[in-house]
Amino acid sequence: MPAPAHLHPLHLTLANGLRVSLRHAPRLKRCAAVLRVDAGSHDVPLAWPGLAHFLEHLLFLGTERFPADEGLMAYVQRHGGQVNASTRERTTEFFFELPAATFTGGLERLADMLTLPRLALEDQLREREVLHAEFVAWSQDAKAQQQVALLQGLAADHPLRGFHAGNRDSLPVEREAFQQALRDFHAHFYQSGQMTLSLAGPQSLQALQNLAQQFSEQLTSGPLRPQSAPAALMQGHARSYQHIAHNHLHHVITCDVPREALDFLCAWLNASAPGGLLAxxxxxxxxxxxxxxxxxxxxGQAVVDIDFTLSTQNETATQIEALLHDWLSFFAHSDWxxxxxxFALLAARQQQIQGALALARNDSQDLSEQDVVALKALLVSLHLPPSEHGWQLPPNNPFLRPPTREERAGLIRGQTSAHRGLRTFAQDRSRGRREVSALTFSQALAHDSDEAALYLQWRLAPSGLETAVQSLRENARQAGVELSFESLGKDSLVKMIGLQEPMPAVLDALAQRLNQPQEVQSTDSAMIAIRALLKVLPACCSTVDPQPVSWATAHWQGLGVGFPPAYEAAVKTAATRLPGQPAKLDHTLPALSGERVWHEVKTDSDEAALLLFCPTPSRSLTDEAAWRLLGHxxxxxxxxxLRVELQIGYAVFSGIRQINGQTGLLFGVQSPSVSLEGIADQLQNFLKQLPRMIENSDDLGNLALAQQFSVQTLPNAQAAELLWHAHLAGHPSGYLADLQSVIQTCSRAALQVAVGQLKDAAGGWRCVANGPRVSVAWQAAD
Known part of the structure; x- marks a missing residue:
């Protein structure tokens, strides 16, 4: 594989003061923009907590030029991109990703909403209720409350200790004083000198610079306004403290050290290798x-949290602190x-694999000599005694470097070419059958990229599979491979998505782990209700096999996407070591055919949360295309x-979801104020409006949706996911092109037929909710 190109950004400051960061990456299939405003929740007047976050929300509600249904969010969603925003302590970010052909339209809408927001009173009243719902959820979220409690060790007058979440009380939109503060905050900070625009894409640097220049001309010009300096992080000479709660010990350190140096320290503190602190x-x-x-x-202020998850409830804080200090002393006096x-290899590898949006958001710098000196000074200032424990620095990540030697194809491990005759014809035939029957490779994507994807699915595999994946996940991620595990009822799915080069080694390591006894570890963690439901949805759509599971009875199959022949052979070789029997698995999901099944799932939250999954009546491309267009x-x-007009909840979404090759429409709602019955009623009411909505639509969106399935613009990870489900559904290798064609020709009449099928539950309905069924129209799941 060729050495990756250097992706250091080009930094510019335009005539109106807009700072620009440009990244040209020819491998990208999409473009991304990140606009950072140097103003956040700590910059608002003390009288109006939450004002910065409130303004961020208001900016998405449309302008005179681009109303909400033509604004940035609708535009990006219509073209299959991603968009969001985030308000932090001292910054607010707006970011989106789009195909290159539609990128200019996104930039126009972003500039317009930042510069000319409506700020209409009726919009503010509605959006305040949304923020209030978020505030209620935040106030009940265990992790959020733990974070608040953790920061209580800081100085009382530091803004990190303050309240910054907006709600009905802190956002009195009816008062003129608040309206004036809102307008002043926007005028003061939302101008060119206070902004940084980061662009990443396959275009040349000159083309990206031209886009940045066009963007800047739409902004209000203004100077860089220094943000007020915060109070001291801690009183007196104190620089650290401990906080213990909920089986966690937090060791908090405050300092004045560059971010890159602290990231360097955290990377090695978090290392799980033998000889380290965690081990x-x-x-x-x-x-x-x-x-x-x-x-x-x-x-110049930094807060570092070292969070230990305690094994027992015993008094262990003193012992842990002693070991931490001993390790820090060892680290301070080590050769780095x-x-x-x-660390430099890790950073370069992440840039090599990051998508457009992640690349545009990546503002990390190389670790400099000044950073190293600052970190050394911090460790010295802790006045730690000499280390007494035999610590070891973590070894190099084995997946970050190519293997030192490659095994010759067709040889048993340990053989040379002189031993080739020792392999019998029967062995070769058996090995060939094993590889071909279990693992196939799609040729739907060109081999001109250094990215690939590997899907491995086991049926009736023992629970140690998840533990093995977890043990390799971090090293694989650092090497450019996202390794993940998903439970699908009686099936277990392992995905490897990212760079081709490390995948054979990662697969080989996984096979070695699986062929050894695995200690099953709990991976459950608290999450909001709707996320908990999303996690269990695939299992709810599958069947649970009562027979015992073991590697002796497990079967597996796999699909590789994007591998050139050399890497394909290496993956096949590693796959021969996987436990279980290779076999073609049947992925026919239980047919519902008009049934409405309700799955009750317990969550940590009392808020009503509901998912409605509606599978297509068949796996035909005609049905899939019509339902995809309907979801679009x-x-x-x-x-x-549901979110803006009815204000039912803050977690409201819909879209196409695929589970084990089955395509369906998924609706999701979490509400702090409406019951499950109320949510279900509103879903039914919405579905009743679909025929009229389709009839009144001037543009059904065929072309915009079809373009999203072009292999020229579809990111490899998304293309691989589509091809995996197509493989399970039995579609041919030309699936993506065929799907594009059928979507383009899908008629209004075909859409109305799909609506009728959806309303009648022709493919069945599955509701996954955190409460009992709301009526006898639903059948309780077994």
């Missing part, structure tokens, strides 16, 4: 997890040469109706 804590049964992270960094090389049409109206 020692586990060996002594003091903690079973460690996560060091930078919570805050602004104006190899670690710095490894109703996505924005569904969000507008």
């Amino acid at each position: 020692e804590l586990k060996a002594r049964h003091l903690a079973n997890a460690l996560q060091a992270s930078v919570l805050y960094h602004f104006a 040469t190899s670690l710095r090389e490894e 049409l109703l996505q924005a109206p569904f969000y507008q109706r």
